[in-house]
Structure formats: structure tokens, C-alpha cells
Ligand SMILES: NC(=O)c1ccc[n+]([C@@H]2O[C@H](COP(=O)([O-])OP(=O)(O)OC[C@H]3O[C@@H](n4cnc5c(N)ncnc54)[C@H](O)[C@@H]3O)[C@@H](O)[C@H]2O)c1
């Protein structure tokens with residue numbers, strides 16, 4: 001038995017975010033819109049035209065811009081208090097995965113009385129939540145179409161809230177928002193998206209034919225565009241393919257969940273604040289090498305579909321080529337993680353049951369240590 005869910009209302013228009021008044025139509029009962037973003041995105045002016053269009057159409061707006069990367073609970077709670085006070089009829093998450101995840105949780109906290117600590121895990125967030133629209137400005141997490149929000153709890157741990165009540169009511173994909181993404185963020189968030197698709201395709205428990213089709217299409221688009229998007233940042237076609245590819249990968253892994261690459265990546269973000277995409281890029285090929293005895297046939301199917309070879313190894317080689325071509329850092333030393341942190345990170349990675357249970361090959365503490373050691377310096 002398979003089931004598949006996704007956001008039911010997805011709009012695509014380069015430049016569309018300048019016409020927010022048009023794109024929110026029908027979602028907001030009281031003409032009060034709260035926007036959740038971060039200071040970097042706001043300072044780039046990406047929101048300005050859209051907010052102006054809302055005001056011109058008679059909407060009151062409130063912008064909460066205090067989201068930071070790998071959003072901590074305190075920021076989510078602060079946003080929820082401020083936004084509840086504003087009493088919006090619609091919440092818009094505008095930015096990368098961090099603002100979108102924060103917006104998902106805030107929409108939930110403002111729509112019902114469930115406390116934040118009761119939401120973690122699978123199926124715990126029940127809602128109802130406020131109407132939610134998501135507008136990504138990075139092409140990576142696919143958070144706009146997933147039922148997942150990742151929050152940093154305490155000092156270092158990252159926890160997931162996974163529940164269908166987190167699906168947005170509407171998504172707008174505007175590739176023009178991503179023209180200004182620096183090369184390093186384009187590369188690492190793009191590799192994150194590719195990992196989502198590869199992990200969805202090889203997700204042992206909930207792999208399904210719809211996620212498979214989405215993952216393959218996502219990988220063809222992302223592979224075809226990632227180097228061009230890094231080298232020619234305002235190439236409309238490449239940016240469009242990256243954004244669609246990341247979304248398709250998000251739809252895939254929201255139904256066929258991620259696995260050991262993500263489990264091993266999380267401690268790098270939690271303990272050392274390595275950006276999520278880069279953490280994944282660092283551990284990706286080591287985990288794929290380890291998975292090869294069990295995932296070879298699936299990797300080979302992907303490689304053939306991408307046109308990069310006939311074997312599982314050819315997919316791993318291609319992902320290595322993409323890391324080289326996009327110049328992402330490739331060692332823990334390059335992101336200032338000391339070798340003596342490896343046992344602590346491995347211990348933490350082994351707690352990510354939600355992810356590890358989907359891995360094609362059973363992951364062990366010793367294998368995790370070896371994978372980290374393989375990229376130490
Ligand atoms: N919910 C999900 O399904 C899901 C999936 C994967 C990752 N995540 C989470 O998403 C977060 C990572 O998201 P991310 O990789 O998109 O990064 P991010 O949202 O943390 O943003 C990273 C940086 O990029 C900047 N930025 C964003 N858009 C920009 C643009 N258009 N131009 C220039 N700079 C821009 C931001 O200001 C920020 O400084 C992590 O917390 C991760 O755990 C969630």
C-alpha cells in the first residue's frame with residue numbers, strides 16, 4: 001500500500017512575488033498578513049515590492065524578520081507571540097528553509113493551543129493551524145512542499161516536527177528571488193536538494209512510485225542546472241530548473257523520507273553551525289559508498305536516468321564531480337570541525353532514528369565514525 005500527499009495549490013511565475021496581493025487571494029479572511037523571514041532576505045529587498053502590493057490592496061502587514069539559520073525554539077516562540085498579537089488571517093513564510101520552517105510552526109502555534117514541546121516527532125502536530133503560504137528564496141530544502149519543520153532545541157540538538165497539518169495551503173515559486181543567491185549557497189542548497197531526491201529514491205520503508213518519478217525528474221533538472229546556476233547566477237532557465245527541481249525533490253522526500261546522509265549531517269549543523277546543505281554535501285558520498293552494497297541497483301537506475309553511467313558507482317562519481325565543480329568544502333577541517341569531535345557527532349547521529357530507519361543499509365556507530373574519519377582532513 002502506498003499513499004502520497006503534497007501541497008494542492010502551487011503557483012509558478014518568475015517575478016510573481018512582486019504581486020503578492022494577487023497571489024494571496026482567497027487565503028486571508030481579515031486582510032491582515034504576517035510575513036516570517038530573516039534579516040538577510042529582508043535586507044536584500046526581496047520582500048519590498050510584494051509588501052507594497054499588499055498595502056496598496058488594503059492589507060495590513062506585519063513582518064517578523066528575526067529568524068536565524070537552523071531556527072532555535074526561542075525564535076519560534078518569540079515569533080508566535082508577536083504574530084498572535086497581530087492577529088493575522090494568513091502567515092507567509094518567505095526565505096530559505098529556516099524562515100519557511102519557522103512559519104510552519106508559528107502558523108500551527110497561532111491556530112491551536114498545542115504547546116511547542118508536544119509537536120516533535122511524527123504525527124504529533126494536529127492543528128488546526130492558520131492559513132499558510134510559503135515562498136522559497138533558496139533552491140534546496142523543498143520545505144515549501146514538505147510536512148516537516150526542523151527546529152533547534154536546547155543548544156545543539158535539531159528535532160523534526162513531521163505532520164500533515166504542516167502542509168502549506170499555497171506555494172509560490174518565483175525563480176527571480178534566487179538570482180542573488182551567492183555561489184556557495186546555490187551549490188550547497190542545490191546539493192541538499194539532490195540528496196533529498198537520492199534518499200527518497202532509496203528510502204526503504206516508504207519508497208513509492210510517485211516519489212520515484214518526482215525524484216528522477218528532480219535529479220535530471222538539478223544536475224543539468226547546478227553548475228550553470230553557480231557560474232551564471234542570473235540565468236533564468238537554470239534558476240527555474242533549480243527551484244522546480246528542489247520542489248520536486250521536496251515532494252518526493254515528504255512521502256519517502258530522508259535517511260543516513262541527513263542523520264550524519266545534522267550533528268555538523270547542531271554542534272558546529274555548518275549550514276544544512278553543506279553538512280549534507282560533506283557526508284553525502286561517504287554515506288553513499290557505505291550504502292552501495294544495498295542500494296547499488298537503485299543508484300544504477302538513477303545514474304541511467306541521468307545519463308551519467310550504468311552502475312551505482314557512476315552516480316557516486318557524478319555527485320563527486322558536482323562537489324568538485326561547485327567548489328564546496330570537502331573536509332571537516334575546512335569547516336573548522338576538529339577530528340576529536342567525531343565520536344560525539346557519531347553518537348548524536350545514531351539518535352536520529354526517524355531518518356536512520358529509512359536507510360538502505362543499516363547504519364552503525366562504527367560505520368558513522370569511519371565516514372566522518374574519511375572526510376576529517
Ligand atoms: N522542512 C524541511 O522539509 C527541511 C528540509 C531540509 C532542510 N530544512 C531546514 O532548512 C534550514 C536550511 O534552509 P536553507 O538551506 O534554505 O537556508 P536558510 O534558510 O538557513 O538561509 C541561509 C542563508 O541564505 C540567505 N538567503 C536566503 N535566500 C537568499 C537569496 N535569495 N539571496 C541571498 N541570500 C539568501 C539567508 O538570509 C541566510 O543567511 C535548516 O534549518 C534545515 O534543517 C528543512
Ligand SMILES: [Fe+2]
Pocket residue numbers: 141192193196262276280
Ligand atoms: Fe535537507
